[in-house]
Amino acid sequence: MVSSSCLHSVLDTAVNGIIVIDDNGTILIYNRACENMFGYKSAEVVGKNVNTLMPSAIAKQHDQFIRNYLKSGDPKVVGIGREVVGRHKDGTEIPIELSVGEAQTESGHQFIGVLKDLRATKEYEERLRVLQSNLVTMTRVNALDEMGAAIAHEVNQPLTALMLYLQTAARRARAADQPDDPMISLMDKAVVEAERAGQIIQRMRNFVERQAPQCIGTGLATLIDDCLELVRVGHEADDVEFISTFVDYNYQLELDSVQIQQILVNLIRNAGEAVKDQPVKQVVVSVERDDDNVFVKVMDTGPGLDEEAVSHLFKAFTGTKRRGLGIGLAISRSIAQNHGGDLLVEPYEEGKGATFTLRLPVNSKATS
Amino acid sequence: MGFVVIYIVEDDVSVRDAIARMFESLELSCTAFADGESFLSDASPRIDDTVFVDLHLPGLAGSDLIEKVAALDEAPQIVAISGQPLWKITRDLPKITTTPVVRKPLKEQDLLVYV
Numbered sequence: 001m002v003s004s005s006c007l008h009s010v011l012d013t014a015v016n017g018i019i020v021i022d023d024n025g026t027i028l029i030y031n032r033a034c035e036n037m038f039g040y041k042s043a044e045v046v047g048k049n050v051n052t053l054m055p056s057a058i059a060k061q062h063d064q065f066i067r068n069y070l071k072s073g074d075p076k077v078v079g080i081g082r083e084v085v086g087r088h089k090d091g092t093e094i095p096i097e098l099s100v101g102e103a104q105t106e107s108g109h110q111f112i113g114v115l116k117d118l119r120a121t122k123e124y125e126e127r128l129r130v131l132q133s134n135l136v137t138m139t140r141v142n143a144l145d146e147m148g149a150a151i152a153h154e155v156n157q158p159l160t161a162l163m164l165y166l167q168t169a170a171r172r173a174r175a176a177d178q179p180d181d182p183m184i185s186l187m188d189k190a191v192v193e194a195e196r197a198g199q200i201i202q203r204m205r206n207f208v209e210r211q212a213p214q215c216i217g218t219g220l221a222t223l224i225d226d227c228l229e230l231v232r233v234g235h236e237a238d239d240v241e242f243i244s245t246f247v248d249y250n251y252q253l254e255l256d257s258v259q260i261q262q263i264l265v266n267l268i269r270n271a272g273e274a275v276k277d278q279p280v281k282q283v284v285v286s287v288e289r290d291d292d293n294v295f296v297k298v299m300d301t302g303p304g305l306d307e308e309a310v311s312h313l314f315k316a317f318t319g320t321k322r323r324g325l326g327i328g329l330a331i332s333r334s335i336a337q338n339h340g341g342d343l344l345v346e347p348y349e350e351g352k353g354a355t356f357t358l359r360l361p362v363n364s365k366a367t368s
Numbered sequence: 369m370g371f372v373v374i375y376i377v378e379d380d381v382s383v384r385d386a387i388a389r390m391f392e393s394l395e396l397s398c399t400a401f402a403d404g405e406s407f408l409s410d411a412s413p414r415i416d417d418t419v420f421v422d423l424h425l426p427g428l429a430g431s432d433l434i435e436k437v438a439a440l441d442e443a444p445q446i447v448a449i450s451g452q453p454l455w456k457i458t459r460d461l462p463k464i465t466t467t468p469v470v471r472k473p474l475k476e477q478d479l480l481v482y483v
């Protein structure tokens with residue numbers, strides 16, 4: 001026979017909440033985990049009806065539930081377990097995973113409930129979901145912006161040259177001894193068309209121009225942790241280790257967190273891909289600082305990148321993967337540069353993996 | 369006091385060539401450079417001259433070059449050229465100077481108003 005004090009210490013050591021009620025719903029046992037979960041002390045609730053711990057809508061019906069079960073033997077929760085909602089002393093609702101067993105004792109029918117607090121899990125899932133959906137949206141928007149900006153910029157140069165050549169040629173044609181009027185008229189038309197193309201480019205640029213980085217103070221360590229978490233989700237199957245060595249959780253930096261997250265997620269994801277088939281599968285994110293810059297390094301144990309590979313790494317539109325969450329290195333670099341920073345890859349070293357370094361300026365704000 | 373010289377510092381070959389040809393066809397004396405470093409070592413601009421500087425240059429940044437040139441005694445007139453979005457231009461341009469900016473794509477009139 002186990003002593004009652006021993007039983008109580010077992011109950012109080014349990015991580016899960018444990019509640020025992022009689023067939024009237026009166027609480028007989030309420031362990032320490034429950035005290036943390038509901039905010040009531042054991043002395044406050046033992047002897048009370050268990051519906052004290054439920055939101056009023058359910059509380060009203062609970063006695064009836066017990067009677068129905070005792071009469072029909074048809075279980076709704078006993079022996080099945082389900083997700084239910086409890087109510088904390090302060091009134092907030094708590095998601096709980098509840099499993100219930102029953103026992104016939106000398107003093108009557110008793111129900112034993114084991115309760116797992118789902119708040120942490122729910123919050124965590126919700127946070128990850130929000131992170132992910134932000135990233136997806138921002139990635140789409142950014143990829144479009146960057147493509148627009150790239151086109152505007154690339155086309156701008158030849159168009160500028162074209163316009164000046166045409167105008168110069170037209171002037172020369174006019175200045176000739178015997179001006180060729182049909183020719184001059186053609187050149188004037190060409191100038192008008194070049195101008196039209198220029199206006200399209202300008203409109204496109206105006207569209208992209210609203211997208212200066214939105215910089216706010218952000219905890220760098222948390223941001224890195226979030227990125228690692230996002231990538232880990234996709235790597236549960238293979239045993240890649242994702243580690244951050246930066247634990248200064250007080251350190252704040254002015255940056256556009258979603259944009260920087262996109263860069264880091266891409267770097268960490270690329271690194272995760274690179275180490276997949278290696279004997280050691282490790283991705284380490286570390287941070288170095290000097291007076292003007294923060295350097296976030298993503299290091300892996302993959303095959304590394306030789307000079308040849310590095311030479312076209314940052315060119316636009318060269319990525320291999322069809323994008324889900326990902327943005328390529330070209331866009332990553334241009335985001336870093338929009339922040340007044342840069343994205344670099346460390347020189348190849350035989351036998352070592354790749355290291356990408358994201359440099360971000362410390363005090364100069366990217367926006368004007 | 370000799371004649372006025374127009375300087376161009378622009379890394380894009382065809383833009384540089386097109387600007388130079390345009391000024392030459394107007395019989396203006398014009399010298400072009402592909403980057404800020406070669407401009408600083410080879411050019412000696414005077415107060416009546418004009419220097420067109422592309423903001424997006426390899427090596428020495430356009431904005432730094434502008435700052436250096438503006439700091440010369442008898443500094444020439446400086447005009448920035450840029451194809452970048454406005455927020456980047458305002459971020460990059462040195463705050464102290466009031467350098468005019470011509471944005472690409474441009475027409476000859478946009479440059480001629482300065483010479």
Ligand SMILES: Nc1ncnc2c1ncn2[C@@H]1O[C@H](COP(=O)(O)OP(=O)(O)O)[C@@H](O)[C@H]1O
Pocket residue numbers: 266270271274300302303304305313318319320321322326327328329330354355
């Ligand atoms: N850490 C790394 N180690 C080895 N190769 C890499 C690494 N990071 C990137 N790469 C290579 O560079 C390519 C381009 O990367 P990226 O621009 O992010 O586009 P994507 O990931 O969509 O292919 C990758 O496909 C991969 O071949």
Ligand SMILES: [Mg+2]
Pocket residue numbers: 266267269270319326327328329
């Ligand atoms: Mg990638």
